[in-house]
Amino acid sequence: MGRIWGVIDKKYAQWRKLSSGDYVLFYATKPVSGVIGYGVVRTKFRQDKPLWPREVEEGKVIWPYRFEFDVEYCLPQSEWEKRKVTSKYIAHAARGGFQQIKEEEARKIISELVPTERVTIKPIEQPSLHDQVKNMPLEVGKLQGFIAENEYPMDVGKLDVVWRRVERGVPTYAFEVHVGGDIYHAVSKLKHAHDLWNSNIFLITTGENIEKAHEILSGVFHEIRGKIRIIKVEEINELLKRKKAYKDLEAQLSIS
Numbered sequence: 001m002g003r004i005w006g007v008i009d010k011k012y013a014q015w016r017k018l019s020s021g022d023y024v025l026f027y028a029t030k031p032v033s034g035v036i037g038y039g040v041v042r043t044k045f046r047q048d049k050p051l052w053p054r055e056v057e058e059g060k061v062i063w064p065y066r067f068e069f070d071v072e073y074c075l076p077q078s079e080w081e082k083r084k085v086t087s088k089y090i091a092h093a094a095r096g097g098f099q100q101i102k103e104e105e106a107r108k109i110i111s112e113l114v115p116t117e118r119v120t121i122k123p124i125e126q127p128s129l130h131d132q133v134k135n136m137p138l139e140v141g142k143l144q145g146f147i148a149e150n151e152y153p154m155d156v157g158k159l160d161v162v163w164r165r166v167e168r169g170v171p172t173y174a175f176e177v178h179v180g181g182d183i184y185h186a187v188s189k190l191k192h193a194h195d196l197w198n199s200n201i202f203l204i205t206t207g208e209n210i211e212k213a214h215e216i217l218s219g220v221f222h223e224i225r226g227k228i229r230i231i232k233v234e235e236i237n238e239l240l241k242r243k244k245a246y247k248d249l250e251a252q253l254s255i256s
Helices: 009-017 053-058 077-083 088-094 103-113 129-143 183-197 207-217 233-253
Strands: 003-007 023-028 034-046 065-074 147-154 157-164 173-178 200-205 229-232
Touching (some): 009 065, 009 233, 023 065, 023 088, 200 207
Antiparallel strands (some): 003 065, 023 034, 147 157
């Protein structure tokens, strides 16, 4: 299950360097001082809505630059004192808070931390083209302040990506990615989302599949022909780049 961490404005430069697949070390300061676990970054995003209890209580965002990660390994608290990993290098780095460290040092720490039979830092599998494209509207939604989710369940399958305005709300926007396979099934799920929730529906596909999409929208799916929007993969990628650049500029000028 993914976890979310966030950093303050002053750590924007470090956060910007973060990429999917990077390793993060968990450094405890109390009741012990040392590395007690590590995880792998899945995605990063900037958000302007309070998430953690302190932010909610104060009614403002304190840690806007966030990233989602999976916990790969963490020591039980009862073993922190005995098995924590530390060194002069990592202790000095930890005093600066969230920041990048040398890869060779990180690998050395992980190899000392994890039991011998589990010491394997597996390379992160490259996501499929479908998953790479699916991540684009997901990130755009988060940048725009929506509750953006992938693999959203419905009674005829799962929608690739949805954006919701509120936690308990229905999808305001629904996206299906088609870069191969059955385009009929993708459009069918979008029609169902429109019928159920009156969602704004989008098909993201490659240039060579646009003609096929228009063909089926002129036939069995003619009811949604004027409702669905077809976006090329290159277009959603360009939108994401521009959104990130815009948010980066806002942050640099401190006007976000």
